[in-house]
Structures are given as C-alpha cells and as structure tokens.
Amino acid sequence: MYDPMEAGNALAGLTPPAKEPQRQLYFVARLREIVARESQRLGRPLSACVVTFGCQMNARDSEKLSGILSEAGFELSEQENADFVIYNTCTVRDNANQKVYGRLGVLNGYKKKNPNMKIALCGCMTQEETVIAKLRESYPFVDLIFGTHNLYAFAENACRAYTEKGMVVDVWKETDKIVEDLPVLRKYPFKSGINIMFGCNNFCSYCIVPYVRGRERSRSPKEILREIEGLVADGVVEIMLLGQNVNSYGKNLEDGISFAELLREVEKIEGLKRIRFMTSHPKDLSDELIEVMKESKKICRHLHLPLQSGSDRILKAMNRRYTKEQYLALAEKIRREIPDVALTTDVIVGFPGETPEDVDETIDVIRKVQYDNAFTFIYSKRTGTPAAEMEQVPEKLVHEGFDRVLKCVQDTARMRVQRYQGQVMEALVEEINDGANAPAALSELGAKPEEVLLTGRLSNNTIVHFPGMADQVGTIVKVSLDECRGFYYLGRILED
Numbered sequence: 001m002y003d004p005m006e007a008g009n010a011l012a013g014l015t016p017p018a019k020e021p022q023r024q025l026y027f028v029a030r031l032r033e034i035v036a037r038e039s040q041r042l043g044r045p046l047s048a049c050v051v052t053f054g055c056q057m058n059a060r061d062s063e064k065l066s067g068i069l070s071e072a073g074f075e076l077s078e079q080e081n082a083d084f085v086i087y088n089t090c091t092v093r094d095n096a097n098q099k100v101y102g103r104l105g106v107l108n109g110y111k112k113k114n115p116n117m118k119i120a121l122c123g124c125m126t127q128e129e130t131v132i133a134k135l136r137e138s139y140p141f142v143d144l145i146f147g148t149h150n151l152y153a154f155a156e157n158a159c160r161a162y163t164e165k166g167m168v169v170d171v172w173k174e175t176d177k178i179v180e181d182l183p184v185l186r187k188y189p190f191k192s193g194i195n196i197m198f199g200c201n202n203f204c205s206y207c208i209v210p211y212v213r214g215r216e217r218s219r220s221p222k223e224i225l226r227e228i229e230g231l232v233a234d235g236v237v238e239i240m241l242l243g244q245n246v247n248s249y250g251k252n253l254e255d256g257i258s259f260a261e262l263l264r265e266v267e268k269i270e271g272l273k274r275i276r277f278m279t280s281h282p283k284d285l286s287d288e289l290i291e292v293m294k295e296s297k298k299i300c301r302h303l304h305l306p307l308q309s310g311s312d313r314i315l316k317a318m319n320r321r322y323t324k325e326q327y328l329a330l331a332e333k334i335r336r337e338i339p340d341v342a343l344t345t346d347v348i349v350g351f352p353g354e355t356p357e358d359v360d361e362t363i364d365v366i367r368k369v370q371y372d373n374a375f376t377f378i379y380s381k382r383t384g385t386p387a388a389e390m391e392q393v394p395e396k397l398v399h400e401g402f403d404r405v406l407k408c409v410q411d412t413a414r415m416r417v418q419r420y421q422g423q424v425m426e427a428l429v430e431e432i433n434d435g436a437n438a439p440a441a442l443s444e445l446g447a448k449p450e451e452v453l454l455t456g457r458l459s460n461n462t463i464v465h466f467p468g469m470a471d472q473v474g475t476i477v478k479v480s481l482d483e484c485r486g487f488y489y490l491g492r493i494l495e496d
C-alpha cells in the first residue's frame with residue numbers, strides 16, 4: 001500500500017529525538033517530505049488554510065501553526081477548500097462553538113470533492129470531552145484533533161494525520177511544558193503578539209478558560225526579551241504582550257519578576273516603538289504598573305480593564321474579587337495618573353440571578369468611567385463552570401438588560417472617542433482600506449490620484465483612516481484627526 005511517510009523518505013527509520021524542540025523540528029522535516037511527495041503525485045503544490053476563532057492568544061497560536069505549515073512546504077491560503085484546513089477554535093461562549101459546527105459541514109462538502117483534503121481541529125473547544133464525543137459521533141470526516149497544551153507538537157500530529165487511518169485525537173489535560181523556538185509566520189510584518197503567560201488561575205464562575213487553558217504558567221523573562229529582540233530585528237515596531245491576566249505575570253517563576261518590571265525591560269529594547277498588553281485583571285493591577293505606564297514613552301495609552309458587572313452581589317457570585325467601589329477607585333486613580341489613557345472593558349449581561357437593578361449598577365459604572373469602548377456579551381452557560389449550576393435569567397430579561405447596556409456604551413463611547421477631534425497624533429499604519437466606502441472617503445478627503453485609503457491605529461487604540469501611499473503600511477505617521485465618525489476618525493497625514 002502507498003505509504004507517504006515511508007516511501008523513499010530520507011528520514012524514515014530514524015528514531016525521532018526525545019527532546020524538544022528538536023523532536024518537532026524532526027517532524028517538520030518529515031512533514032516536508034510527505035508534502036513534497038503528495039504534491040508531486042498531484043502535480044501541484046499543496047495548500048493549507050488556518051482559520052482562527054476567539055482571542056488574541058488564539059491568533060498568536062495560529063501564527064505558530066502557519067509557521068509549521070509553511071516550513072513544511074504548504075502554500076498558505078485563505079480558501080477553506082485547501083488541502084489542509086485547520087480550525088483553531090474558541091469556546092468562551094456557545095455561539096463560538098455553533099459557528100465551528102456549522103462550518104465543519106461546509107468543509108465536509110469540500111472534502112467530498114477533494115479526497116486528499118485533511119481537516120484538523122484544535123484550540124479551546126477541543127479541550128472539552130463533550131466536544132470530542134460529539135465530533136467522533138457526528139463529524140467522523142475530521143482527520144486530526146489536538147488541544148491547547150500540545151499545540152507545539154502540531155508537526156508530529158500532522159504527520160500522523162497523513163499516515164494513520166481514521167481520526168487522530170491527541171488532547172492533553174494539562175502541561176507544565178513551554179516549548180520555545182518553533183517556526184512562526186506572522187500575519188503582520190510590523191506588529192506581533194507575544195505570549196508572556198499561558199492559562200489562568202482565577203476561575204471566574206462563568207468562565208471556561210481555566211478549564212481549557214490550564215493553570216497559569218509564565219514564560220521566563222529572558223525568553224520573552226530574546227523573542228522581542230528577534231522580532232524587532234525582523235522589522236516589528238509594535239508588540240502586544242499576551243496573557244489572560246498579565247498582572248499576575250511571574251508569580252509562578254522561581255527567578256520571577258513582576259509584570260511592571262518586565263515592562264521596564266521591554267521598554268529598553270532599541271528599535272521597538274510601541275508596547276501593548278492584554279488582559280489586566282482589576283484585582284491585580286498594581287500601583288507599580290500605573291507608575292511604569294505613566295513614565296513610559298512606548299507603552300500605548302490604552303488599558304483594557306474588564307468590569308463584567310457593576311453590582312457587588314453579582315461580582316461576588318462571579319468570583320471577580322473586587323467591588324464596584326474598588327473598581328471605580330482604580331479607574332479614577334488610573335485616569336488621574338495617566339489622563340490621556342483610553343479605558344476599555346468587557347461586560348456580561350444575564351449572569352445567573354442578575355436583576356434589572358444589578359444592570360443599573362453596571363450602567364452606573366459605565367457612565368462614571370466613560371469607557372472609550374466596551375464589549376458587551378450576553379452570558380453564555382458553560383458546562384462544568386459553577387455558574388452553569390445557578391438559576392439562569394429568563395431570556396427576555398437578558399435582552400432588555402443587554403439593550404440598555406449597549407445604548408449606554410454607545411452614547412458614552414461616542415463622546416469619548418471624539419474628544420481628540422482637530423488634534424494631531426501618531427498612527428501606526430496597519431493596512432490599506434479597500435472597502436466599499438473607500439473611494440467616497442478618498443474623494444471627500446481630497447486624495448491625490450496615486451493615493452490609497454490607509455488605516456492606522458493611534459496609541460489609544462482608536463482607528464483613523466487617511467489617504468497615503470501603499471508603502472507607508474508598517475510605518476508610524478503623524479495624522480490630523482479631522483473628523484470623528486462615531487468610533488473612528490477620518491484624517492490627513494501631516495508631512496514633517
């Protein structure tokens with residue numbers, strides 16, 4: 001029988017190294033041989049497509065998957081009828097899961113037309129036993145399933161998907177391992193996420209993340225700084241330090257430093273222009289961090305500070321470990337020390353037991369803090385979390401509360417965002433905006449014929465669109481913020 005792994009494989013017969021990352025690099029080489037042979041057989045290159053659901057951490061993981069696929073010889077594509085399609089999933093709310101199940105049906109259709117196609121699933125959803133059971137039962141055409149803890153072993157598992165029959169499932173419950181130095185393919189050449197820690201220890205009672213991402217593990221400061229230096233040498237000007245709760249960074253490290261100390265070290269890296277981070281848990285945000293932000297020339301003027309609820313009773317049931325008063329005092333302190341900071345937040349409406357009066361408390365905080373933006377979510381029951389056992393709020397009441405919160409968020413955010421109208425600020429040009437409204441915006445802004453509409457991001461995370469040259473993507477330019485349009489600006493580049 002044709003065996004792509006063994007047929008004429010130069011590495012066949014060699015024992016894979018036991019040590020990481022050498023082991024995975026060995027499997028990348030094996031995968032490369034499989035890909036080369038398959039593509040010779042088919043008379044065309046093999047394509048691969050990585051689809052990301054969920055948060056920044058998943059986006060970063062997808063860059064690691066893309067790095068391995070590209071190293072193995074796949075041509076990366078955005079088409080979901082590629083030869084190797086991988087869904088990097090999210091399970092924070094049920095609608096994220098439903099989206100994946102729906103799209104898997106479409107993938108099955110593609111696979112019927114292209115029997116060589118491989119379908120893989122990874123990410124937070126696959127850490128749930130109920131999900132694996134459902135996939136085995138109803139989605140047998142999936143070739144490979146692996147979890148969040150062994151993402152680094154993707155090359156090894158991808159080889160298995162080509163050489164073993166049936167569905168390959170490799171999901172681990174936990175890990176204490178952090179494997180460094182595997183290939184990464186960045187989505188943007190000029191900006192990058194960096195994991196500084198994995199997992200979460202907070203167990204907010206509604207949240208599934210601690211169950212699917214495991215316990216908190218920090219990367220060593222040395223590895224983080226080395227990675228950032230490498231990225232900067234490769235053209236990166238903006239980085240985002242990633243963790244579920246960056247303020248507790250370093251707590252499980254022997255030679256640990258605090259998050260604020262880490263930021264001080266990152267600031268020293270020459271050539272790096274902007275530093276962002278996500279997410280800060282209010283209970284762990286230190287005065288030292290505020291101090292470092294205040295003094296910094298590179299840390300962006302944006303802090304995402306999830307509130308979740310403004311009601312003390314609900315906050316307690318959520319296990320958030322702060323009160324409304326403590327949160328307000330913290331927000332006030334931040335605003336006092338760093339007046340130009342933009343605060344954004346996450347809010348959940350419809351947590352078990354929430355009454356319209358509790359929603360009033362949330363709205364009160366939104367009014368008082370005046371967020372630049374707030375992401376409002378309808379509570380989603382996650383099996384296995386403590387909140388799933390509590391009495392759920394009737395849907396009609398949830399929607400009423402949600403609409404009230406959303407309206408308040410929109411009103412206050414519009415006011416906040418427009419406060420810089422007429423000012424000049426620096427923007428990092430992120431991409432060319434070729435949306436349907438681009439031609440109208442260009443003519444309105446009096447663009448020259450050779451100019452395109454560019455999209456930039458201000459330090460405070462607000463988006464601004466302006467005419468410019470395509471080769472300005474990735475550079476920092478001075479922009480006058482001429483006109484606020486709700487959540488974004490239209491502007492013009494000012495020549496130095």
Ligand code: SAH
Nearest residue numbers: 206207244279306346347348377378379380
């Ligand atoms: N670690 C981050 C949040 C990660 S999840 C933090 O604590 O700030 C991102 C957001 O999803 C959360 O802030 C919360 O608002 C929302 N979320 C988490 N679980 C949810 C659930 N079960 N239903 C609805 N929203 C949820």
Ligand code: SF4
Nearest residue numbers: 200202203204207209
């Ligand atoms: Fe979830 Fe809370 Fe951890 Fe954030 S801090 S990931 S909301 S458990």
Ligand code: F3S
Nearest residue numbers: 054055090091092124
């Ligand atoms: Fe979703 Fe996992 Fe992120 S559940 S929000 S992708 S950590």
